[in-house]
């Protein structure tokens with residue numbers, strides 16, 4: 001088991017060097033909520049978000065934990081057996097008290113699969129999860145939260161399991177600020193998952209410990225603007241706390257678009273209790289994706305991103321933000337979605353269009369794609385296969401969805417010849433990071449380590465705030481507006 005070292009020891013020459021400069025100097029450890037540092041046993045209010053298919057890798061989570069930073073292992077798109085293996089290794093190497101967690105994605109297609117993941121989390125004593133894509137908290141999520149809930153020595157409930165809920169809509173945030181749904185709690189008691197005593201305590205705590213407010217980000221995005229969303233959510237927390245005081249203790253953090261120190265500083269000025277980054281971590285040594293993808297990301301500028309349909313929610317039109325430069329994925333995925341909306345079946349699509357898709361997008365025939373898809377569903381979800389066989393529009397969606405899995409795999413593998421089809425989730429925070437690090441040794445991603453980036457980002461955010469404070473407070477010219485001094 002890993003011994004967690006003191007805060008930011010050899011991790012950052014940066015931090016030691018910048019202390020005790022001016023009396024006004026802001027320290028990176030002071031950014032955000034002190035309760036965040038205590039609750040998660042971390043040195044900074046900085047989090048690395050999960051990235052699908054283990055791109056947020058075990059190596060990434062371990063390295064962060066050793067620097068006393070919180071990172072979430074990316075379980076999205078992984079089979080239960082693989083999640084179990086990875087989580088078992090993390091639990092063995094890091095132990096339960098180090099800062100690390102696991103991304104827990106709502107499963108739209110098979111909600112029962114969530115129960116399997118919760119079994120794995122509980123079996124290995126995982127103390128913290130990043131819950132994403134939930135619209136309504138499910139029984140599996142509530143079971144995780146309430147297992148181990150106990151009365152503390154001070155008479156307050158103590159939760160063994162922490163939930164950081166990623167949200168971008170107020171109605172969803174409200175459900176996590178509230179206590180768990182009493183109906184779900186009753187069901188869990190009836191099933192023997194939760195005791196009557198735990199059910200009573202559950203009414204006294206919010207479902208989440210932390211709300212991560214996700215503005216426009218790499219990957220799945222609701223395209224919200226942080227400057228508008230964070231203040232609304234802070235007001236929502238205050239409003240909910242008026243009726244349910246525990247909600248006032250839920251920390252509110254910011255994610256989406258944070259790729260440079262100034263952006264992190266802005267989030268803290270807005271009132272964020274912590275910040276969470278995504279895109280920039282995909283372009284580090286520890287990210288489990290191909291070198292070619294990292295080369296492409298390291299060259300990205302702000303205009304190099306676009307949105308495309310999300311493969312896992314293709315039919316309902318959810319969107320992901322992806323890298324546009326150097327790949328045609330976004331244009332091709334958008335075209336497939338247009339074709340899906342305007343055609344009732346694969347047979348309905350004109351032959352020349354289909355030929356182009358087979359040659360340029362799929363790199364194989366539609367028959368071969370359907371064969372592979374049908375075999376996969378026959379083994380994993382025979383019901384869904386039967387539905388698609390009876391409904392040509394569903395079958396069309398299934399064939400097109402194959403492209404999304406294929407294009408993500410090509411990017412992970414880094415096949416140069418297949419680059420035009422690479423699906424790379426990322427947002428302009430990546431470009432901000434590139435601009436920030438230009439001209440420094442870290443312009444080369446091979447020198448970017450996930451913990452160093454986080455520490456540097458927070459440290460320079462603190463410096464930025466110090467500089468702004470000095471500027472704003474040191475001898476301003478007489479104001480033309482009425483102030484306390486010239487009124």
Ligand SMILES: Cc1cc2nc3c(=O)[nH]c(=O)nc-3n(C[C@H](O)[C@H](O)[C@H](O)COP(=O)(O)O)c2cc1C
Nearest residue numbers: 049050051052076132217218219256257278279425
């Ligand atoms: C490549 C990639 C994969 C991602 N996969 C997931 C995921 O599986 N689950 C999740 O909750 N968030 C996922 N995210 C979102 C990040 O955890 C984070 O919330 C987001 O990237 C923050 O915004 P930013 O990209 O602007 O920094 C992913 C982001 C990227 C860039």
